[in-house]
Amino acid sequence: MWSPFLPIASLTAGLLSGFQHSFNISHGAVTRLNYTELSTFTPYIEFARAAYCNPIKIAPGWKCGAACDALPGFIPTLTGGDGAGTQYFYVGYWPTQSAVVVAHQGTDPHKMLAVLTDLKFKFMSLDPILFPDIPSDIEAHSGFVIEHMKTANWILAEVEQLMDEHSSTNVILVGHSLGGALAELDTLFMTLNLPAGTTIRGVTFGTPRVGNVAWATFFDSQVFNFTRINNKRDPVPVIPGRVHGFGFRHPATEIHIQPDGKAVICPDDGVDPQCSDKLVPDAFEGNKSDHNGPYNGILIGTEECTP
Ligand SMILES: *[C@@H]1O[C@H](CO)[C@@H](O)[C@H](O)[C@H]1NC(C)=O
Ligand SMILES: *[C@@H]1O[C@H](CO)[C@@H](O)[C@H](O)[C@H]1NC(C)=O
Ligand SMILES: *[C@@H]1O[C@H](CO)[C@@H](O)[C@H](O)[C@H]1NC(C)=O
Ligand SMILES: *[C@@H]1O[C@H](CO)[C@@H](O)[C@H](O)[C@H]1NC(C)=O
Numbered sequence: 156m157w158s159p160f161l162p163i164a165s166l167t168a169g170l171l172s173g174f175q176h177s178f179n180i181s182h183g184a185v186t187r188l189n190y191t192e193l194s195t196f197t198p199y200i201e202f203a204r205a206a207y208c209n210p211i212k213i214a215p216g217w218k219c220g221a222a223c224d225a226l227p228g229f230i231p232t233l234t235g236g237d238g239a240g241t242q243y244f245y246v247g248y249w250p251t252q253s254a255v256v257v258a259h260q261g262t263d264p265h266k267m268l269a270v271l272t273d274l275k276f277k278f279m280s281l282d283p284i285l286f287p288d289i290p291s292d293i294e295a296h297s298g299f300v301i302e303h304m305k306t307a308n309w310i311l312a313e314v315e316q317l318m319d320e321h322s323s324t325n326v327i328l329v330g331h332s333l334g335g336a337l338a339e340l341d342t343l344f345m346t347l348n349l350p351a352g353t354t355i356r357g358v359t360f361g362t363p364r365v366g367n368v369a370w371a372t373f374f375d376s377q378v379f380n381f382t383r384i385n386n387k388r389d390p391v392p393v394i395p396g397r398v399h400g401f402g403f404r405h406p407a408t409e410i411h412i413q414p415d416g417k418a419v420i421c422p423d424d425g426v427d428p429q430c431s432d433k434l435v436p437d438a439f440e441g442n443k444s445d446h447n448g449p450y451n452g453i454l455i456g457t458e459e460c461t462p
Contacts, residue, residue: 185419185427188410193418193451196384196410199358200450201225203331206243206258208460210234213245219460229256233313236260241305242334246313254325255317257310257341261332263457264446267363267391268438276395278367287347293373295340295366296395296403302333303340310341311348318353328357331455332391332446335362335383339374339406346377356380360455361391361446364403364424371404371424384410385431386448390441392431397424412450 201222208219214231217223231247243260261267278294285307314326326345330338342357349355355378362383366374374381383405385392395403405424411431412418421430428434435441447456 185411185421185429188418188420193410193412196358196382197451197453198226199327199329200360200384200448200453200455202256202258202327202329203261203334203358203360204453204455204459206245206260206330206334207455207457208243209238210236210243210245212460214247217247222460232317233310235306235309242302242337244306244310244337246310246317248317248321248323249327250321252325252327253321253323254327255314255321255323256327256329257314257338257345258328259330259334259337259341261330261334261361261455264332264389264391264443267332267446268394268443285348286344289347290369290373292369293366295370296336296363299333299336299340299365303337303344307341307344311345314345314349318349324352325354326356328355329359330362331360332362335359336365338362339365339381339383342378342381343374354380357382359383360448360450361385361389362405363391364393364395364397364405366404367402368404371406374406378406381406382408382410384412384450386412386450387414387445388435388440388442389431389445390435390438390443391446393435393441394438397432 205219205222212219214234217229217231228251229247229249231245233246236243246257249256277297279297279300280294281289283289328338328341338357338359339362346355395401397403409421409430410418411421411429413429419429421427424432448454
């Protein structure tokens with residue numbers, strides 16, 4: 156359970172009523188997160204890092220090196236993807252948290268920037284069979300939507316099976332970069348498809364914007380446990396843009412690791428100078444090296460899957 160806060164300004168203190176978008180903060184107000192609080196995210200960082208490993212190192216055995224070693228006892232039950240046409244992913248059961256975990260592989264920052272700055276991108280509606288009762292004005296980046304559709308039902312069936320088998324009501328979705336975008340789609344997808352009463356938590360790293368304003372608004376109305384963690388001057392979280400005809404928007408909530416290593420909780424997409432959108436006003440002013448971390452001392456990426 157994660158709840159504590161360290162308000163930097165007393166004026167924000169009384170306004171914080173909960174972890175996520177129950178924030179009611181004036182524009183520009185961030186909340187400091189101390190090292191201990193940031194450390195509570197370490198398991199999610201390791202899960203996201205393990206998603207870059209070849210599935211043969213994931214299942215059976217959970218022998219992917221440092222990331223797997225950091226999460227002893229995790230039982231992977233399904234892996235997939237080829238790391239090229241389809242991102243790797245895995246699903247498994249995490250006994251210490253009685254949780255089912257789904258993790259998606261990301262991609263390196265050069266490829267990610269190429270995809271995201273490709274002006275041929277299309278907004279695409281979400282499939283109402285996958286996303287029941289989705290409002291029709293919601294659109295997301297076609298690249299992410301198509302990638303998500305490739306594995307969505309396969310992963311959902313495994314999650315349902317594991318929840319049943321372990322009488323679990325906790326589901327955790329993680330990913331970095333493109334994997335973060337897929338985990339964001341999965342977080343809403345699972346929320347709309349799993350039984351009421353399931354605790355669904357999404358934690359992503361260096362995630363690009365996934366959908367339009369309607370996407371972010373609907374996501375925030377349905378999902379109550381979602382955290383995007385962004386590192387320093389990583390350019391990926393600020394693309395595609397909020398403006399200039401793009402109209403993308405992030406859902407809540409961002410935790411931003413500052414250039415000095417301290418972390419803050421950001422109230423909204425694009426309002427505070429310590430949060431991604433203002434810290435990196437233009438993706439070309441960002442630093443691609445920040446995309447892979449370190450997140451709380453841990454680098455995530457293809458190079459980091461080192462047994
Ligand atoms: C958020 O997720 C954490 C960890 O799974 C859980 O303890 C907490 O109850 C969740 N909160 C909500 C509002 O679902
Ligand atoms: C971090 O914050 C939590 C909750 O506010 C507090 O209990 C803890 O003592 C703090 N840790 C440090 C090292 O300041
Ligand atoms: C949020 O702020 C508005 C305007 O100050 C206020 O009316 C409302 O009650 C606040 N909501 C919460 C949950 O604090
Ligand atoms: C980019 O980030 C890397 C890693 O943090 C750092 O070593 C480098 O100095 C940064 N480059 C610039 C231009 O700030």
